[in-house]
Amino acid sequence: MAIQKISESVYMGMCLEMGTPQQVASRRDIRDIVEMLKYNKMLNRPFTVMLSGSEREGFRLSGSDLDYMRWQNNHRVIWYFFQVQFYNTQEHALILCDSSKSPPGFTLLWLPLETANSRVMSACVRMNGMLYISSSKYREVTCSIILSDSTQHGPCSSGLYGGELKYDHAHCFVSDFWPPSASSWIDRCHSWPPRQVVSEIIRNGCHFVAIGHKLGNHADNEWRISFSRAEYKLVYSMNHTQFLTYGLLKLFLKKIINNGLRDGDKLLCSYHIKTAVFWSIQQNALPHWHPKNLLHGFWVCFKLLLKWVYEGNCPNFFIPENNMFLSNIYGEAQRMLFTQLYKLYEKGITLLLHSPSINSYIINVLCNPRLTICTVEHTLISEVEVDMDIFYEMGSIDSIGRVELRICRKYLHAVEESISLPLTQYHIVMLQKLTATIFQCTAFILHRMYTCTCTGSNKQLYIVEKMACNMLKIAARFGCVSDMLYIAMYYYKTCKYREALSVIDITKVKLDQPYLMYQIHVDRDRYIEAVGGQSLSTKLRQAVAQDIQLDVDIFDIDKLKPEQQSSNQHNEPILIIPPLVLLYMLELLCSRHVGTMRKQRALDDLQVLAHHDQGQLVPAHLKDIYWEILGICQQITGNPQAALYSYQQSLRQDPYNRIQTATRQRIQNLHI
Incomplete structure (x- = not known):
């Protein structure tokens, strides 16, 4: 007992x-x-990326790596020649497995026709007159594709995100077919996993990661058969x-x-x-x-x-x-x-x-x-703790990557199609937030297209701006409280400063609500009193704030261009800014064109965060961008000495946003 x-x-x-x-x-x-x-x-991406490992399985363990698998969509591995019939060889480079000389679980990858792209061809070696893709050469070729400072770690390219979070990218190949050497597994599945899980696993095939068996005869050229997708499906079951x-x-x-x-x-x-x-x-x-x-x-x-x-x-x-x-x-x-x-x-x-x-x-x-x-x-665990976990998870992956207008259109079509699928409440609320993100990206991309190219009449520009504003307003209704700031940012870019300040005033009231949830900070009693028992969608719209993500290719702000460029040069194309920090910055920038008293008040509010916030409004890992923005605002208002101190403080923080190059340049340009 x-x-x-x-x-x-x-x-x-x-x-x-x-x-x-x-x-x-x-x-x-x-x-x-x-x-x-x-x-x-529908997006016709040239590659697919899949999260694997403990994060994909549902764990959130301190110190865990982020494991990704990445493969090219126009290359497919087959086990038998007759499987060629399932592909258009004009669209797919086919690779044939040769397991005859490898230990169980490993194989050589043979290119019967030299139709692969240049990256794959550069990793090939000849054995017995035939062309094989060498795993060791492929690791070398792909090591720095994602991030330039990656190093080889087993079959992966490894490094650190933000200086602390370790990642492993496994560049691999995919097969749509289940390996013949694993056919006995199917026969063993009597009681577990359930039959439908077995069918789904077999349907999804397997992968090949770039590492050979240490004791094999072709260790530098062999590939390991990977069942990563099957494994996380098993853990799910x-x-x-x-x-x-x-x-x-x-x-x-x-x-x-x-x-x-x-x-x-x-x-x-x-x-x-x-x-x-x-x-x-x-x-x-x-x-x-x-x-x-x-x-x-x-x-x-x-x-x-x-x-x-x-x-x-x-x-x-x-x-x-x-x-x-x-x-x-x-x-x-x-x-x-x-x-x-x-x-x-x-x-x-x-x-x-x-x-x-x-x-x-x-x-x-x-x-x-x-x-x-x-x-x-x-x-x-309380309802508040569960919600905090869900919204924190959503905020950490609320990104659709670098996009263009046609991709945004396809994204929206994909969202529309997914609505007919059997969705859980978590699917629905994440789709809701991603839809808001897609609308925001579309609005800013449209604006850039019509203003940078200088094409079209004033009437066309007016129509585009109206469409963009409507999209941002729809996004604010779909998304969380802080998504209002994208409207203010758009008004600032289009020189509509009074409209921007009006939106800022509304957003400030919403961000000041005592029940607001931001990251892991919330007044639990007031949150439950305000939105307890309601749907996740309602909670997201009414009681959740998230960091603002500024993609360098989409959401550029003139006063933050050096920071965005610095971040981008260090393989971080997105600036992450606490919502209240961006709000005060936008308020100050717009107030310069409207009223000086309000400009000073915005600066005072921004400075107060440095001395009175206990990590609730400005998380520790985002202090670098907070001090940077404070310095920019102090410099704008004619206080270079205070700006110097703020820039120096920014350099002392965790370099999460990778903006140090911009910070040092700003210090040099102060001429104090």
Whole structure:
């Protein structure tokens, strides 16, 4: 009975650590709908990008990498020559698998016809008179495509976003067909996953990532068969106890097994953990997975992992003949790892006491055996916490990338088509916010087209401006409270300063509401009083503010051009600005043309944030752009000494927006 209570307590703690079923579902749905829209077939994009790894699975773990897979849409891998019939060879360069000389789970990629693009051709080598794509050469060719300062890490291009968030981009190829070597997996799927999930996985084929088997005969040229898409579909099909068991094992690996080890010394990885969970679920090692036996599930998976280390064989879930321990867990390393794991095994479930994020939930029950544990979702986490998680997630990916007018039109058509699909509430609210973003982009692109090219009559320009304004007003009705600022920004660009100030006044009132949610800051009681129990769409429109994202190619502001150019030069094409900071800047810029008293008041309000805000209105990671904008406004109002101090403060902050080049140039130009 005690172990069941401890399991329930750990389940509760893991829900707080990893997310409740509702939070996890919202994260997945939001990511899925964004990807579906961005890479809709109507857009005819030359490439597709897919988020993978723990972020795609629904985890939000501190220190986790962002893992992406990227492939060219006009290249396809086939397994047999007869599969050529499914493609137009004028549109697709076809690549044929040759697995005859490779270990299980790996293959050579043969180009029977030299029809690939120049990037692929530059990565080719000749073997026995035939042309093969070399994985090592392809890694070299693609390493700096996304970001110029990327470095090679396994099959990926790696680096840091904003100086702290690590990314891994795997440049790969895709096949629409399921690998013949994984056909036995289909026959094993009797009880899990469900039949419809199996069908969807097979329909989506597989990928090939640029890394060979270390012990293979062609390590520099082989490619690993990747089942990343299949894997996140499998994780989606887990119940929440299974998902949290997987999460608990990930924590166990990070905090206990690999704690203190350098990357090169870590023998076990998260993929081994995931594989153990997949096998345990499919083999019915635990007939029923529910909160009361969470620790039993953990123990089943741990024992399977221990068995694999003892035997030196970790069978890939899709291709069991692929022993994933073969290249690094053998000999003395294997013996040492087994000894380490067996010592933990002998401690029993108390081994989890070594994990700071878990031990308190175990100790609570041991110290209070009569403690009643409730695992009902809505008692674990409040409506406000769930909403905060959802809107924060939305704000972090509310972008459609660099676009042009015809792409915006296709986006809107894709949104229209998606409405007929079976959508969850999370799909709907994310589509709503993306629609607002598309309208905003369209409005500013139209303005740029008709003013920069100087074509058309005054009447045409009037019509375009009216259309653009209407789009921005529609976007404000779809989007969140801070989306009003795009209207003010447009009025400023078109020299309608009084109209801009009128919008700013309305927005200021809305942003000053006591129930407003911005990032992780909100007055919970007032939020519930104002919008509690209402739809996510209503909450978004009435009670949520998000950062303003200024894409250098779309939302240019004259006074911020150096900052946008600096950011763009460092592979960050978007400036992220807190809404209130942009509001005060726009108010000051417009007031210069209307009234001097209001200009000073806007500057005073902006300066107050430096001394009285506790990170609620200006998050710590956005202090660089705050101090920069304050300096610009001080310089505009004739106070170069104060501007110098602000620019220096900007340079001392986390370089999130990559604006340091612009800041240093502004300091040089002050001539104090």
